[in-house]
Amino acid sequence: MRTYRLVAGLVTAIVAAGLSAGAPAIGADPTAALDYTIDVDSGGTGPAIDPDMYGVFFEDINRAADGGLYAELVQNRSFEYLPVDNGSYTGLTAWSAVSSAGGSGTAATVDDDARLNERNRTYLKLTLSNTGAGAYGVQNAGYNTGVALEKGKRYDFSVWARTDAAGGTPLTVSLRDQAGTTTYATAVRVSVRGDTWRRYTGTFVATGTTDAARLTVQAGGAGTLRLDMVSLFPRDTFKGRPNGLRKDLAEKIAALRPGFVRFPGGCIVNTGSMYGYDAASGYQRARAYQWKDTVGPVEERATNANFWGYNQSYGLGYYEYFQFAEDVGAKAVPVVPALVTGCGQNRAVDDEALLQRHIQDTLDLIEFATGPATSTWGAKRAAMGHPEPFGLDRLEVGNEENLPDAFMARFVKFRDAIKAEYPDITIISNSGPDDMGATFDRAWELNRANGVEMVDEHYYNSPDWFLQNNRRYDSYDRSGAKVWLGEFASQENKLYNALAEGAYLTGLERNADVVTMASYAPLLANIDYVQWRPDMIWFDNDQSWGSASYEVQKLFMTNVGDRVVPSTFSGATRTPEPVTGAVGLSTWRTAARYDDVLVTSADGTQLFHDDFSAGADRWTPIAGRGAWSVVDGGYVQSDTAAENTMVEAGDENWRDYDLDVKATKLSGAEGFLVGFGVKDTGNYYWWNLGGWNNTQGAVEKAVNGGKTTLIAKPNTIETGRAYDIKVQIRGTKVTLLLDGQVWGSFDDNAVTEPFAQVVTRDVAAGQLIVKVVNAQATPARTTINLGAGVRVANKAQLTVISGDPEELNTRTAQLIKPRTSTIKGVAPTFTRTFEPYSVTFIRVQTK
Template sequence: MRTHRLVAGLASGLVGTALLTGAPARGAEAPAALDYTISVDAERAGPRIDPAMYGLFFEDINRAADGGLYAELVQNRSFEYLPVDNRAYTGLTSWTAVSTAGGSGTVAAVNDDARMNERNRTYLKVTLTNADAGTYGVLNSGYNTGIPLEAGKSYDFSVWARTDAAGGTPLTITLRNQAGTTSYAPPVQLTVHGDTWRKYTGTFQATGTTDAARLAVEAAGSGTLRLDMVSLFPRDTFKGRPNGLRKDLAEKIAALRPGFLRFPGGCIVNTGSMYGYDAASGYQRARAYQWKDTIGPVEERATNANFWGYNQSYGLGYYEYLQFSEDIGAKPVPVVPALVTGCGQNRAVDDDALLQRHIQDALDLIEFANGPVTSTWGAERAAMGHPEPFGVDRIQVGNEENLPDAFMARFLRFRDAIKAKYPDITVISNSGPDDAGTTFDRAWELNRANGVEMVDEHYYNDPSWFLQNNKRYDSYDRSGAKVWLGEYASWDNKLANALAEGAYMTGLERNADVVTMASYAPLLANIDYVQWKPDMIWFDNDQSWGSANYEVQKLFMTNVGDEVVPSTATGAVRTAQPVTGAVGLSTWRTAARYDDVVVTSADGAQLFGDDFSNGADQWTPLAGRGAWSVVDGAYVQSDTTAENTMVAAGDEGWHDYDLSVKATKLSGAEGFLVGFGVKDSGTYYWWNLGGWNNTQGAVEKAVNGAKTTLIAKPNSIETGRTYDIKIQIRGTKVTLLLDGQVWGSFDDNAVTEPFAQVVTRDVAAKQLIIKVVNAQDAPARTTINLGAGVRVMGKAQMTVISGDPQELNTRTAQPIKPVTSTIKGVAPTFTRTFEPNSVTFIRVQTR
């Protein structure tokens, strides 16, 4: 999962592409139908489709685990939120002191010799000074608006506690509102005895429904009470499992019928320190994910600082991931770190002993998942309640590494060790964080040279890219490594985005002999804790809803078929559009000076010039950020915290021109952003020099705020040095010159194709599944020719998802949903008009 600019710069989402413009305005004439033909060779069979082709990628991002899929309702249950992880944290984050009937005392999160165990080091120390009738303790606020409760449901409470009070310490545990004026269940009464850690449990029966309850734990008497692992779980978890999963989220995931589950994430796997928990020194914060930290009793699992800015309790650990995979019929695909960081960190760890330890960890992981109960790690699995093996048959090493040579050297060590002990395990590599560029090309070169079995590709692009690249895998080597498209999405959750992804999925299926696995990403987002969007399923603390993307993914994932049936489509012809637009200047967390901006036409005539001797009146702010001013005859942006400070000048209709500018970095994190083909604040190209923390240069194309990388290579910019930047545009071709030398070039000549189709066969059901995406405002009047030798039933089941392409599903309304009906008139050759902005599946019964 790519970080940095793609997260921050796209927070506002996109509005659609030129071909995804929404329904005609009221009173406007609807576009005329366009004619297409689909020719199917139904008597032939194309590539077989892997039963695990479509699956899921789970990463603990957007509070997907704690506060999400993991059903625990108490936030910071073990008081391990600490400033070393997040400067905003304290051990009492999400907790406040509370008293009743004059109760008094003090509370503090402490780490001393009285701790519960070496991995769960911080606990709550409560010093009680109550009067006779008083109680004193703490109140937990849960996640989002609070703790959700439903009348009539049961909720299981537990706490680990010890006390130095000779007669014991009575506890009163209540579910109440913030003010304490409303109770949502009869209280649970417990008494803590003895000054050693013991677990105490109780059950609430909710009498009211709310999404904003609080959990209060109050004690009577005096003395020192110690509390840890304060927990509240709904009894009604997915499949009723203790320490289980939130039912509504798990059921939405299960409804996708995924073929695999990739876990525990991307960036959280290969970032931070590569060391795991070390008992001698206590926690090592911000370390890479270590699977051994996540198994065993939950009170003995380490807490980790998540790459995405919050803590993971590891209550949802490797055992739970494997069990969930089994519960939903998905192949488990674990990801382990390769000791080369990614996600913008770009560091290789040179420590052979540590590398060997991680290789052994990977071998132990496979044994934990698959080994007999007589093996060391198989016995650990059995002790947790699952003596049968989980059947892991593939494992991924690494994620989005930007150092392909360093990564491959380490990957081969992992692969050799795994294959020596487990020859039937597929060991999966990757190609970096993008769909093209220097890293991608080198990674694939190394993967091919080393005979890698499967390569994981990741990319997040604008919808037009997906509509332009349906044939991406047509030219891949059929005898080479298989492709796992492990992370992909277009940049929003509108129907337009879902349609673009659906159109692209027809190309994935057509190339099922190359692309054997694919998963949209990310899977989950808590609406109040968003680090990344778009996402497939959204939720708050008591509601969840599938995005438009979810509905389209579900349609494909539950109607895959067993084999591809050869088919072709003909119809409306489109051509590539030339690069046109004004020019722009911008920065990203960098102060820079620009001067001598000149734009000339292809014949040498000057279209624009500005040396800023008369101010900067020709420039218009587009981003509304930054501190631009004319200083000593140059245009200076001086704010080193602002991201995307775009200002623009010129004519939106400019084409076939040369742009030259002098640029100097003054200070900050990156380099220069020089815009061309600028239409507005969300639609432009820019040459990004010194991007990604001054490690890479690229040309990014933005369409309504969603970016696609067209060319990329390593690059850095020196502070204080003046660079001559020149961009030459001729039609769809662009040449980039830095200090008079060609830095790179590209041809943006891809044609956007809004009509896409594929046909597959469900062998057992004897059905042809015709899948058509019409991602444009015009209806698609389509003749479908199944072949003269095919006999079919006259009726078929048809499922359609359609609507305004700018519409999206929200907490309060989900207008994008499938509609299934029975159609008549099906024959070896029949005509069907596919709605504008729609995806349609027709299951044709053959005789």
């Protein structure tokens, strides 16, 4: 993609200069265009598209909930950030002591018999020793740069408190800057009375706009004041709901018009302990997500350690998820744990009583969503404010399990129990964490054998993978399980990534009889708390913006159509490229020793040999990490914390060669990474032996930094044992030998096809929707044949997203966005030149 910047920059410049969207070829000489033809069978009937095909996947990753979609402005409001969750936490994380007018006291977090309740155990204890007008208390830092306020808007404050002061304790609550010199609202004053917990409330009207305020709570007098659940909410939440959602983020999600909302995750669903709250031993932390922890009054909900390294309050819980799905007109699709952990933990819980408890919890969840207000769990829903059922017609059990046999044994028990009471609910299984490999194959084998209705596939790959696999689902069994592509993204947020994803969506739509649901992931990312990228919507504490992928996904999600219209295209084609490049050595959180590196051509000519007797001057670091040195005649990488320590040697033009190397694991978490076809730090192949915490081997291909798995199988590397590793490359074919035995092979003959199209019909509008992606630097001059006998209007609506393929939307500039115009000259056969690096939708009115 680096070579594309000049051409695409010219595209952006010409568009900015005001050229019409109807111009034959923006930013390029039309005579240089590649020629394509799209033939549409307008009278034909393709597969119907599920009206809920496109949806969103919400997981509390990247601070997507607390500090994100959940509108609460106070961080660690219940003082439950504890070292057991995160080594850097204390009960006062995000809080600091403050005083005024000579006030004094001490602040400490406590878990004792005076706690608010059994699920909200830690509270703030202020021991006050003020005299006169002195006041002492704490202030909260909020998220990102602070508490965000907008002038003229209302903010609701609440706190649970108790005091042992006979005359009560005066409490002053203010919004001010960190130094305390500027205030942003008139202070709220309450009097705390009595030594039992009560909730106190007040409202602020902001007198200024800032993203760096602090909520300050100070008490006067003497005695012991206890505080818990210190909360500040904007009154203006999405749909005006109390305990609601941040409006700008919720509105961006709603603008996608999602057909479903998958929640609450992801890895947070099936990691940690599967056991729940135990009243005898106290509140258990770091457990898998359990929906009953998340409903009822917010002060009685559990707080839990999040798999992604921070704490989640569960203020955004199952009731709020269902309410949000209803508010945006989407189906709710919850995910429940199956007692097989995933996301690298890979263990099955063998406890039949616990399994039955989780199955019953799932049945109770369905009752919570669908039961009448007179039922046990329907009554709990009604008490929270929703007497009528939410509705639920599909539910997923499990997420990305790497132990398919153990998972399926438990899945079947869940499914059979649910179907016995709710036969119309679709129970969704999964195929593991990747698009291929031993786990994927075994999972699909078990899904087919057990008559599973729908299988959730997940994969995150390079953009080229998406451009190479448009026909992935063409060969799937039309009578078998339906596919839900529940998590997918290419590995960046640039326009090129968005176009690759858009091209892939044309293949999903063409196979709408197989792929009935799809959702990009992850949905949200707080720019200051990122565990994973790419992401669809980015935000800080007062701004939000859609990525390039958001804009492309939105275009597809809001222009789906009801049915696929059969179509084909022809034109410029590409051929597979041979594997070429230098060789490399690397490690991942492992110390390893390499020796006797030999490269020979297919005819036996020696191209390179290094036994490190003369040092390692022929090797060049390209990753910039690790501690490489020659030790006892071998090349050793000794840093067991460093990830990807790649060094390379040889010629980037090498092809058709054999690579031999001896490798020994010295210590650490994994095994070896032997590179071939190495071009630079972002473009290479490597054979990963003992990867994924020494459980799996794989060959991964990196293209511009995004990796795709080409082959994978279980594999373990022993510490201290020397291995003979050989890689044989012939054209596009690669054979891998470990200690003289063939370990695996693959043929990297996939063609990156930058041109993709699909046509759908919008029955109500009487329109054909022609969708074309041109993910290349050359314009695509295209003849569009809509079919014999079709009658169309002369004008059509055109929507284009295009630009520099390296461009991405940021907090300060969102350059990637759609342009909509009207074009003329539409006929049963007409020509359109599609811009370089563009996705184009043409809505053609039929007569």
